[in-house]
Amino acid sequence: xxxxxxxxxxxxxxxxxxxxxxxxxxxxxxxxxxxxxxxxxxxxxxxxxxxxxxxxxxxxxxxxxxxxxxxxxxxxxxxxxxxxxxxxxxxxxxxxxxxxxxxxxxxxxxxxxx
Amino acid sequence: xxxxxxxxxxxxxxxxxxxxxxxxxxxxxxxxxxxxxxxxxxxxxxxxxxxxxxxxxxxxxxxxxxxxxxxxxxxxxxxxxxxxxxxxxxxxxxxxxxxxxxxxxxxxxxxxxx
Numbered sequence: 001x002x003x004x005x006x007x008x009x010x011x012x013x014x015x016x017x018x019x020x021x022x023x024x025x026x027x028x029x030x031x032x033x034x035x036x037x038x039x040x041x042x043x044x045x046x047x048x049x050x051x052x053x054x055x056x057x058x059x060x061x062x063x064x065x066x067x068x069x070x071x072x073x074x075x076x077x078x079x080x081x082x083x084x085x086x087x088x089x090x091x092x093x094x095x096x097x098x099x100x101x102x103x104x105x106x107x108x109x110x111x112x113x114x
Numbered sequence: 115x116x117x118x119x120x121x122x123x124x125x126x127x128x129x130x131x132x133x134x135x136x137x138x139x140x141x142x143x144x145x146x147x148x149x150x151x152x153x154x155x156x157x158x159x160x161x162x163x164x165x166x167x168x169x170x171x172x173x174x175x176x177x178x179x180x181x182x183x184x185x186x187x188x189x190x191x192x193x194x195x196x197x198x199x200x201x202x203x204x205x206x207x208x209x210x211x212x213x214x215x216x217x218x219x220x221x222x223x224x225x226x227x228x
Contacts, residue, residue: 004157006157031214033214033215033216035216035218040220041220042118042203042205042218042219042220042221043158043203043216043218044218045215045216045217048214048215056215058215090157090158092157092216094214097214098209098214100146100165100209100214101214102148102160102163103160103214103216104160105150105157105158105159105160106157107155107156107157108156108157
C-alpha cells in the first residue's frame with residue numbers, strides 16, 4: 001500500500017510568481033486536505049477536496065486554489081506569491097470526508113518565496 | 115484565535131519514564147481529538163485519537179485522556195524511548211457533517227534522554 005506522496009520536495013519562487021504543488025493520496029482514499037505549516041506553528045487548514053469537489057475551506061484568500069482529479073490526486077495552486085507564503089505545505093488523505101476519519105499526511109513541499 | 119493550545123513548547127524526559135504532553139482547547143464544538151508525531155523532514159504521523167464520548171483511549175505505550183469539562187486532553191507515553199523524540203501535535207475537529215478540518219496546536223518538542 002503506497003502512502004501519501006507529494007512533489008516537489010523543495011521549491012524556490014519569487015514574489016508575484018505562481019506555483020503548483022502536487023499530491024497523490026493513499027490508495028483507497030477519496031478525500032484530500034491541504035495544510036500550510038509556517039515555521040514554529042502547527043499546520044493550518046487551507047481546504048479539502050472530496051470526490052473532485054471543494055468540501056470546505058479555511059481562512060485563506062482566493063489566490064489559493066485547488067483541484068482534485070478522478071484518481072483522487074490533487075493540486076494546490078498559489079497565485080501572486082507573497083513572502084509570507086513561505087512555509088511547508090502538507091497534503092493529507094483520508095478514507096472519506098467527515099470528522100471521524102484519520103488523516104494521513106505526506107512529507108510536505110517546502111516553499112520558499114524570495 | 116488559537117482554538118487548540120499546547121502551552122509547553124518543549125519537554126525533556128529520561129528513557130523509561132513517563133512523558134505527559136498536554137493540550138487545551140476552547141471550541142466546545144470539537145468532538146474528535148487526535149495526536150500526531152512529526153520528525154524533521156517528514157509529514158505528521160497519526161498516533162492515536164479519541165472521540166468526545168470517551169475519556170480514555172489506549173494503544174500500546176500511548177494513552178490519551180480527555181477531560182471535556184476542563185477542555186483538556188493529554189497524551190501519556192509509557193515507557194518513553196529515545197525514538198519517541200519528535201514534535202507532538204494535538205489536533206481537533208468538529209462534526210460539521212462536511213469537511214473534516216483539523217485544527218492543530220503549535221506542538222511540543224519531546225526529547226527522550228538516555
